[in-house]
Amino acid sequence: MHDIVDLRSDTLTLPTPEMREAMARAEVGDDVWEEDPTVQRLEALAAQRMGQAAGLFVASGTMGNLVSVVSHTRGGDEVVLDLDSHIFNYEVGGSAVIGGVQMRPVTTARGFLTAEQVREALRPANIHLPRTGLVCLENTHNRHGGTCCTPEEIAAVTEAAHGAGVPVHLDGARLFNAAVALDRPAADFTRAVDSVTFCVSKGLGAPVGSVVCGAREFIGRARRVRKMVGGGMRQAGVLAAAGIVALERMVDRLAEDHANARRLAGALARRPGLHVDLATVQTNIVIVRVERPDAAAATQALVRGCAERKVKVHAMGPAAIRCVTHKDVDQEDIDRAVDAFGELTARW
Numbered sequence: 065m066h067d068i069v070d071l072r073s074d075t076l077t078l079p080t081p082e083m084r085e086a087m088a089r090a091e092v093g094d095d096v097w098e099e100d101p102t103v104q105r106l107e108a109l110a111a112q113r114m115g116q117a118a119g120l121f122v123a124s125g126t127m128g129n130l131v132s133v134v135s136h137t138r139g140g141d142e143v144v145l146d147l148d149s150h151i152f153n154y155e156v157g158g159s160a161v162i163g164g165v166q167m168r169p170v171t172t173a174r175g176f177l178t179a180e181q182v183r184e185a186l187r188p189a190n191i192h193l194p195r196t197g198l199v200c201l202e203n204t205h206n207r208h209g210g211t212c213c214t215p216e217e218i219a220a221v222t223e224a225a226h227g228a229g230v231p232v233h234l235d236g237a238r239l240f241n242a243a244v245a246l247d248r249p250a251a252d253f254t255r256a257v258d259s260v261t262f263c264v265s266k267g268l269g270a271p272v273g274s275v276v277c278g279a280r281e282f283i284g285r286a287r288r289v290r291k292m293v294g295g296g297m298r299q300a301g302v303l304a305a306a307g308i309v310a311l312e313r314m315v316d317r318l319a320e321d322h323a324n325a326r327r328l329a330g331a332l333a334r335r336p337g338l339h340v341d342l343a344t345v346q347t348n349i350v351i352v353r354v355e356r357p358d359a360a361a362a363t364q365a366l367v368r369g370c371a372e373r374k375v376k377v378h379a380m381g382p383a384a385i386r387c388v389t390h391k392d393v394d395q396e397d398i399d400r401a402v403d404a405f406g407e408l409t410a411r412w
């Protein structure tokens with residue numbers, strides 16, 4: 065049990081004592097000179113887990129996606145992706161600014177493009193049209209509430225894109241949550257794609273960082289773009305050391321976060337005025353919709369009321385609240401959160 069139950073995001077996780085110990089002892093060098101042995105160890109481990117040839121340690125998921133998009137495309141290209149995707153919505157338009165690409169957002173049923181939708185969105189060769197330069201996928205899907213797509217769905221989309229010579233990037237910020245939820249090796253989701261970014265800084269608990277993985281030649285290009293955007297870090301092994309602990313020790317326990325999310329979702333779904341689509345609670349994210357005539361005000365009141373009860377949740381839009389489970393929230397904390405929502409909706 066913790067003093068404050070913080071369900072706003074899994075990015076709030078604190079490094080474990082083992083991570084701090086590894087960080088203190090990390091053997092380091094200048095990583096821009098490719099002389100940091102700990103960064104190299106993390107990159108090799110990440111590449112192996114992803115079934116890819118090489119890895120590149122970056123400062124954040126946003127930077128990983130940015131360097132991937134820019135490395136795959138050239139100015140004026142079009143990037144096909146889901147309308148609710150993180151890259152389209154929450155990365156400050158960076159790919160447009162730095163890469164000069166145009167986004168082609170597609171409305172999807174569950175946040176996942178189908179092979180059919182990709183085929184429809186691909187641009188034919190025509191002097192008037194932009195060139196389709198990249199297809200991006202996201203797994204698990206943040207805005208859709210941590211939903212997972214299967215390795216087979218990813219393979220089908222990749223086959224459609226590759227059929228037209230278009231590469232595929234996977235925003236796998238929470239890929240290990242999908243792997244644990246579907247009980248499949250992470251590499252099953254990533255072997256077929258041309259690049260993947262995953263974060264060690266979210267549910268895996270490391271303080272900083274993501275890793276981009278792909279073919280050796282692609283990672284060479286990504287390394288240049290990382291330098292261009294100021295992401296060439298020096299003795300970054302201090303950070304990578306925590307990432308190694310995250311990969312080696314923190315993956316299997318994600319199942320606990322998923323069980324806690326289901327416990328929370330099941331209880332909140334029974335409250336009057338709250339709706340949770342339980343089918344979407346596949347990993348560590350619970351989206352609670354407030355269904356009342358005064359939904360916007362009621363949502364704000366719930367967020368405030370929870371905070372007064374030392375339970376922090378995140379308002380996601382005018383009538384929805386997002387709760388994310390993670391290693392620093394245990395089952396008792398979940399029960400405290402359920403009690404807080406219970407008190408606040410008792411007279412609804």
Ligand SMILES: Cc1ncc(COP(=O)(O)O)c(C=O)c1O
Nearest residue numbers: 124125126127150202206235237
């Ligand atoms: C799906 C997804 N992609 C990318 C990111 C960006 O990661 P970062 O916050 O490390 O930049 C996030 C962050 O929440 C995310 O949920």
